[in-house]
Amino acid sequence: MTSRMVGQPVNRVEDPRLLVGAGRFLDDLGQDAAELAVLRSPHAHARITDIDVTAALEVQGLLAIYTYEDLSGPLADPLPLLIPHPAICAGRTQYALARDEVNYVGEAIAVVVAENRYLAEDAVERIVVSYRPLPPVVGVQAARAAEHLVHEDAPGNVAAHFVQEVGDAAAAIAAAPFRLELELAIERSASTPLEGRGVLAQWDSDSQRLRMWTSTQTSTGVRAAVAAKLGLDLGRVEVITPDVGGGFGVKIVHPWPEEVLVPMAARALGRPVKFTEDRREHFISAAHERGQLQHIEVGFDATGRILGLSVRFWHDNGAYLPYGLIVPIITSTQLLGPYKPGAYRVEFDSLYTNTVIVTPYRGAGRPQGVYAMERTLDAIAGELGLDRSVVRATNFIQPSEMPYDHGLIFQDGRPLVYDSGDFPASLAKLKALVGWDDWPAYQAAARAQGRQVGLGLACYVEGTGVGPYEGGHVQIETSGRIKVATGLTSQGQGHQTAFAQIVADELGVSMDDIEVVTGDTRRFPYAVGTFASRAAVTSGSAIALAARMVRRKILKVAADALEADPEDLEIVEGMVRVKGAPGVAMALGTVAVLSNPLRYAFDEASKAATQFVVGDSDLPPVNEDDEPGLEGRDYYSPLRSTFANGMHAVIVETDPETAEIKILRYCVVHDCGTLINPLIVEGQVHGGVAQGVGGALYERLVYDDAGQLQNASFMDFLMPYVSEVPESIEIDHLETPSPLNPLGIKGAGEAGVIPSAAVFASAISDAEGFAITAMPISPSDLFELRRRHAGTDRHNESIAKKEPTR
């Protein structure tokens, strides 16, 4: 038997090409294209009173300048609000080019197309825009205070207000023997893929067709949006995703202004046009995430069991709302993690500020929710003097309670129902891995030496593999090679490897004979995109179903040819053979030849398939319920999300003098159902943890009061280097298969980053003896906190405000 590939730590087939620099990213393409540069607002909030392009017209090599006045038809309308929701009370999106008002530094006002980017930037510099500055709204507090409005017709700066409640949380809290309140804050970070955004478009005036390449997480989404904006039928638009140098969420947003303006210019100018975003542009005009203020009230009993939980939070959505409420809805629902909260009420405002938009960044609202919940559980443990892991275990949903319905509506509009998971088993694994029970002794010994060490713990559940659907296409070539296509895109996940593993098992072929194409609308036009840890679940399942369809046809065609019953056939190493009679066999390529009745024999192999040779002469060569060729196309559309989970523990040491925070150990227990490729899953976890370390200890996006981003470069936005990431990340897996899809898999893409703010806050609190309630935290922040807490009995201080005695 061919050994099973799913579950094997197969090396990524993508890597040799990428590692030797043979990747083809957006800016590697279109070397002869004209280039586009964008004039961006230097003001966070202003009226545009005049745009004077006169001086720019003198620049040699200038091809075109476009402002809002040059846009017409759908291009002159605001960009789409991609995901509508009934709770949105004032949904605002920007125009492709600002019409008369700008609402964040970096908003596009005009674009220049020139022979190259240098000249385009020269012309941008010479465009004179007159502004009437308006008061900017920066930060959640200012948005809540609403002394000034971002959008005049969005009162209170409120884009959306949403409440969900299960049971009567207020009553449950009031009746609880113990109560706490917490105020928590978490700041902005950003996806910051190494490759920024980029678009290349080419208009063929003969065929009236547009072909574009874009560094996106959804080529089909871009295709539909561009077709709508440019007034083209879908059939006239092709979108291809080349190698993508990271997405992490920011590239799911579409269409970016440049994604419609580049094809518009390419069509108008009759030549290829390209836009390659630079780093400063990415910081100020792409998207950020994470900024929230949270107020939590919790009631619990003496064992730490939560009886009622009420969470009120304020979410900074930036200047516009193109991606709807996905981030705060995920915070509000995934906050619950592996726990049963008793009665639960959550209420949030999604607020406008004069800053760049907020859209999903890996984790997509979960890091904030997990932070809220895990800080709360630590506070309960502190209040009751209980072991933090015990309080968590007390509140766990038990395996016997699966599937578990929280009674809430998730981000996909479907009920929040966990499909599977064994949280007590995961916690037991993590405690064993990190040496939880030995910790008190270790910490005491370290303290005796004047060292400050802390252990943090955080648990999460992640809804993955959201719908609506993905599709897969599997075709056997007459060479015996197998072509697989799915519509969603790849930006480093290793899809070519993982999907090939699935097909190898389904068809009984070698991975080496399989070629996987993603994100090319010419190959697969129906797709959603790569986000929400969904590619393996949705496309992986669809490809498996498509492969099974092909397999049935292989066996049918081969059965006819071999004069055997399909039930008696097996496929081993690319050969269809009769079970127990390996000599009676046929190569898959031959089956492919036979599946397509030919009039013309173009080579030796095809002679076997001409209409004189194959088929029953009493039937049409292609029968009524059949079609030529050996291919299958199928779709997977999940009923609901499948819920992965994990638990992280970190041990940190804080320097008593310099307040530097050093990671001593980082441990992960991860359950994403059946593992397709443990190497890829662990790589995903490593990458996520690295980003989590960044988000917890290094990265923040610092706006001043005028709405100017103070650190729009990799010099001052502190993405961690390899020197800041733990040298080793210890991982243990649990596999509780999902019952919702044919492979039993759950998503793994975002897992590593989700609990980081929570787990570091927990560890640093443990090391310092006072509660960390604002993340991220720098040594300077920690130093200031130490001064604030100096003189108090740090090791007995609770995280939370205590409720006055009744």
Add this chain to the structure above:
Amino acid sequence: MKPSAFDYRRPEQLDEAIDLLGELGPDAKVLAGGQSLLPLLSMRLAAPKHLLDINRIAQLDFVSCGADGVRVGALARHAALERDAGARAVQPLLSAALAMVAHPTIRNRGTTVGSIVHADPAAEMPAVLCLLGGSITAMSTNGQRIICASEFFLGPLESALWESELAVEAFFPALPPQSGTAFAEISRRHGDYAVCGVAGLVTLDDDLRISVARAGYLSVSATPLVLDLTDAVSGRTFDGDLSAAGGLASAAVDPEPDIHATADYRRHLVGVLTNRVIVGAAHRAAREITGNGATQALPMPGAQP
């Protein structure tokens, strides 16, 4: 992030470069390692009409060590100076500080003289030059002049060089007898500009008691700051309590806050790091006196590494 247009000149000879600079003066920028200049050009924060590339002038590519100190040519890369055994022997503070300058790839290209001329108050080598009382040799069509470190740094990114002058050499005095040095800094990430950095120099008397203690600071003032801490620790044995140095230093600085650190945190680090480098330098000085370090032969002036 593309530079605006500039003329590019790449003279082969020093004379030619000096003449060109005299001619182009205020409209020209000198390109050596380019580690700061090229990003400034790309971000259009600088837009000189002429770029004068000195990378072909071989006579500026040298590190020469003598009994009096280390001379570093304008084309010597950080990495070359960092690895120069002679320089390490004559003035060990150089390699200690250079190890903290950014990352190896930047040190492979960036030049020490270029970093000094750039006059970033967060850079290591300006502070080292000031602490050691070094100098910069500048040439113009009017001839040559030597500018002391104490007079070289006028403000952030502002030096005493005239627009027509080319800095051709930096001179770092040798480690005085019975002395030791140390360098420490705290940066947010490995290789970043320091939140606070301190270079220390301690000289001991024959009884291993401190006779001189001085420190140079980066990232806490508009120009590199040198503090004489001798009063705080004078006469104390090298392994005694030297923490008064830190107290004196943190009281003497008035740092600015930025997005990475509050002013108070920086002041606190000044104290902590001052103590660390003064203790480190004192111990090295003691080893110099009691150990075999003092007998190490110095290379001859002009000797190649």
